[in-house]
Amino acid sequence: MPDQPTRSAAHFTPPGQPVFRSFNTLGLWTLYMKEVRRFFKVQTQTIWAPAVTTLLYLMIFTLALGGGANGTRIVLGVNFASFVAPGLIAMAMINNSFANSSFSLLVGKIQGTIVDYLMPPISNGELMVALVGAAVTRAVLVGVAVAGAMLLWPGVSLSIAHPWAVIWFGLMGAVLLALIGVLASIWAEKFDHNAAITNFVITPLSMLSGTFYVISNLAPAFQTVSRMNPIFYVISGFRFGFLGKSDIGDDNLAVLHGAIGLGVLNVVLAALLYALLRSGWRLKN
Template sequence: MDVNIIGFSTLIKKECARFFSVYLQTIVAPVMTTFLFYVVFTTVFSGTRAEVFGFPFVTFLAPGLVMMGMAQNSFANSSSSLIVSKMMQSNLSDILMAPLTPFVILSGYVVGAVIRGLIIGFLSVVVLMLFLHIPVSSLAVIMVFSFLGCTLLALLGFIGGIWAEKFDHLSAFTNFVITPLTFLSGTFFSIENIAPFWQKAAQFNPFFYMIDGFRHGFLGVGDSNLYIGAAMLIVCNIVLWAGCQYMLHVGYKIKS
């Protein structure tokens, strides 16, 4: 496969420059949101919630909050970039006409979104560690699930950005798909503490494996098997990647 390295790197630079140009909105604000979640939960539940996996509730909660911020912003980066290019700047055609294959175009958008997610995750952990002791069990596990999770959401964001014909469509995609899957994924709780039906349902939710695996990297324990979780995320990413490439290849909603 021929890869236009210059075009690929330029597209990544464009995506990074886009979110760095408004860093207060795209980086600082998400980190602050994660910190505010921590403050609220600490204020409300400090000393009143039982330990989870042998850790204080806020320690259990912190990795989930970080992963949630990473995932949501990876989705927001690729989806907003595409819909702004389509609806406001009308420059998506410039990228489509460039000598770039669907693989290179998709890779550029996904890498840009993953970079933003990883930056937000790193800064969120640094900020939370100023106020809370968060153990680190395995840096390798943290990095693997960070990458797989951010990639998953970047691909979903790409699909949402291509599919949406106006901002209301993208909001609906976020509100009815991304947010429910995130909140039902064990971000705020262990699935051991919920009804059996929802425990079974969580096992079919890739967001659950994303957050549980990331948390496992810090705490060394979790609700699921790491290898099953990683395999689930890899399969989901492969399927979504193939779908995104097909949408680009046929010009779904982007070629007239």
């Protein structure tokens, strides 16, 4: 019997080099649901606690700066409570998006379970989409919970003037901080590194983004600095969706420039994150 032809070694993938011939929908969905269930199992801490904390922010700043419990001080044509509420909702969304996405890979590296993310048959792009998607899901749930809590405070109106702005800036802001969170988790080697980014980068950018004030009250130099802060556009654009007015402008065209810039920034960060995941920097080395 003649020998069966042997297959050339050139037809085989080199050892350790994964090959993905199609989009792994099941793998992507499985990882996404794993991340969602992880934060949903402790929803009191991850969803409802931010709602209570943000409501306390609203109470304190309305009483201190708003001229009373009903926020009788007028800012951008509305009472202070209605002015500050959209910014607080957006701030809660982006902070929780960062907290969620910056956790998984870092814990995997510290506990030695990072292989659970690197070994499954999913591509780097699918890994990135699953982690970012879960963080955005948490951000949306927190936003809904915070908005519901805001309605308990007297004087707050959350009527929507421009739905597109609420949806776009809410989602793009969550995606922005989710991407930054995954980048931070790749760079960080311990929880102190992640906490440093939170305390010295994310929190200052969030608090100095015009959440509690309009930047027209600042000196020109500080107005310029504020406009270099991407979270400023998230807060102002999200507020424009509710009030129809913002620091960016009072018409769709003015806010549209900020929306496009935010989208471009997310594309750039996504490309950077994909390159890092593909290289395995601080994950496989």
